[in-house]
Amino acid sequence: MVSHNNAVPQSKWKKQWTNRVKLFFDGPAKAKKRQELRIKKAKNVFPRPTELLRPVVRLSGRRYNRRVALGRGFSVEELKQAGIPLQFAKTVGIAIDTRRKDLSEERLQANVQRLQEYKQRVVLFPRKKGTVKKGPIADAQVAKAESQVRGTVLPVKREVAVVETRDISAQEKESSAVKSIVKARKSIKQFSYLQKKKNKAVVATPAGAVVADE
Numbered sequence: 570m571v572s573h574n575n576a577v578p579q580s581k582w583k584k585q586w587t588n589r590v591k592l593f594f595d596g597p598a599k600a601k602k603r604q605e606l607r608i609k610k611a612k613n614v615f616p617r618p619t620e621l622l623r624p625v626v627r628l629s630g631r632r633y634n635r636r637v638a639l640g641r642g643f644s645v646e647e648l649k650q651a652g653i654p655l656q657f658a659k660t661v662g663i664a665i666d667t668r669r670k671d672l673s674e675e676r677l678q679a680n681v682q683r684l685q686e687y688k689q690r691v692v693l694f695p696r697k698k699g700t701v702k703k704g705p706i707a708d709a710q711v712a713k714a715e716s717q718v719r720g721t722v723l724p725v726k727r728e729v730a731v732v733e734t735r736d737i738s739a740q741e742k743e744s745s746a747v748k749s750i751v752k753a754r755k756s757i758k759q760f761s762y763l764q765k766k767k768n769k770a771v772v773a774t775p776a777g778a779v780v781a782d783e
Contacts, residue, residue, distance in 0.1 A: 618662055618718040621642075622643075625638070626640035643664065645667055650681045653706075687722070
């Protein structure tokens with residue numbers, strides 16, 4: 570409360586804006602810094618790809634399970650069927666997730682095929698010159714690397730479902746969807762009434778009598 574002839578307090582001007590407000594004027598500078606770090610990383614790991622090979626999985630949940638995306642890593646069963654040992658996969662740029670399990674045979678075979686494609690396309694340089702080793706992925710006899718894969722290795726191919734079209738038949742043109750729905754709802758509502766009516770008719774009909782429709 571204001572006492573005597575003092576000024577009305579204005580507390581709305583004391584919000585301590587220097588402590589409460591944060592501005593992001595350093596956004597462009599940070600974006601440039603991230604770009605420089607990506608370039609530096611690519612130079613350090615040359616000629617290896619800048620990212621690991623990851624499996625294609627379906628998103629969780631009933632709402633998103635129709636979509637596919639890159640997962641954390643390949644399962645042990647997928648690497649086993651592709652003929653790639655676990656310890657060897659870590660050295661050739663393949664991501665591994667030992668906790669993951671395949672719940673469908675279709676997804677398992679798709680990721681195994683993805684590993685097979687990677688084995689065919691990857692170029693593995695020998696550690697020492699003149700010593701070519703034969704293993705799950707044989708060393709390539711290439712003198713010098715000229716290119717490097719930057720970004721996602723083997724990106725996900727979005728599959729577009731093809732919708733089949735056909736002509737509307739004469740029976741479908743004559744029928745009415747609204748009438749069919751109304752009739753179905755009416756039969757559901759009157760189910761108990763029609764069942765009781767049918768039971769009464771069976772009780773009222775004497776044994777051995779033949780009921781004929783007019």
